[in-house]
Amino acid sequence: MTRVFSGVRSSGRLHIGNYFGAIKSWIDLQNKHESIFAVVDYHAITTPYNPKGMKRMVWDTILDFLAAGLNPKKTSIIIQSQIPEHTELAWIFNTLTPVSWLDRLPTYREKIEAHPQNANMGLLDYPVLMAADILIYKADIVPVGEDQIAHIDLANEIVKRFNYLYGPTFSRIKPFFSKGARIMSLSDPTKKMSKTGGEGIGLYDEPEEIRDKIKKAVTDSGREIIMREDKPAISNLLLIYHLFSGKSIKAIEKKYQDKGYADFKKDLAEIIVKGLEPFRQKRKELEKKPRYVKKVVASGVDRARKIASKNLLEIKRKIGLI
Secondary structure, three states, X not given: OOEEEEEEOOOOOOEHHHHHHHHHHHHHHHOOOEEEEEEOHHHHOXXXXXXXXXXXXXXXXXXXXXXXXXXXXXXEEEEHHHOOHHHHHHHHHHOOOOHHHHHOOHHHHHHHHHOHHHOOHHHHHHHHHHHHHHHOOOOOEEEEOHHXXXXXXXXXXXXXXXXXXXXXXXOOOEEEEOOOOOOEOOOOOOOEOOOOOOOOOEOOOOHHHHHHHHHHOOOOOOOOOOOOOOOHHHHHHXXXXXXXXXXXXXXXXXXXXXXXXXXXXXXXHHHHHHHHHHHHHHXXXXXXXXHHHHHHHHHHHHHHHHHHHHHHHHHHHHHOOO
16 A cells, blocks of 8 residues: 655644645545654744744644544554654765755745744754655655645655665655645735734634634725636635635626625635534544543554654665664
């Protein structure tokens, strides 16, 4: 059976962009492949964070995974920092990865621009740890967004160099591009919806939170409700309406052709509230079962670590450490 691996940073609650862009495809993949899905908390500490809040964010992400539909009987849900083989392999990869490969990545420069006071080695080395996350399990399928393709390319350069130096060990990583939608920020439709800043619609937001966020969402000039390149804000809201209602974009445009943004936003908010109610209720049930959730993680870590330790032993033998 082919193996799937992917991860999410524990940097905030999951939102509808995470769900439609990634998690929904994970749920489909877990039914067809052996899968490992991780809360990548080592990645999360590369940017400013509150140490006291990190534990809660990891826990929240695990609850979000389960409430969104990941099935622990079909997939291993893990916490990256609980499996030391990830960082061991990352160190091995560091010894054969030129700094120039990392310095040229646009994501590194973007992070430095966003947090100039936080130009740490972890930000530069982020893609090497990402490669180790994937390759410690020799994953066959890696769901990624288009903004991550440069990291996959770098991981494949590491694969190529390792195999050249130490013999065939890893297969080339094949990125899996989800058919999911790319939902943009409600305050700036030129950027992806983010887990930070509070403007994203969380999967488990209360109804009044959702209504308030949609009410405050930016719109374009004019009153026309149409999906068009020069109207990115309303196009984004139309996409969200389509995803939650199942109606075609054309049908939605026709419904609101003689109405304004206020009516459209009011209806959109109620559609989202109704659509997210099952997630909200399931998460509340899980919050009452901490022992169950801990067992799910312990079981996932145990299964994943058996794979990781076996692969790391093979790797150490090949590079001469055993």
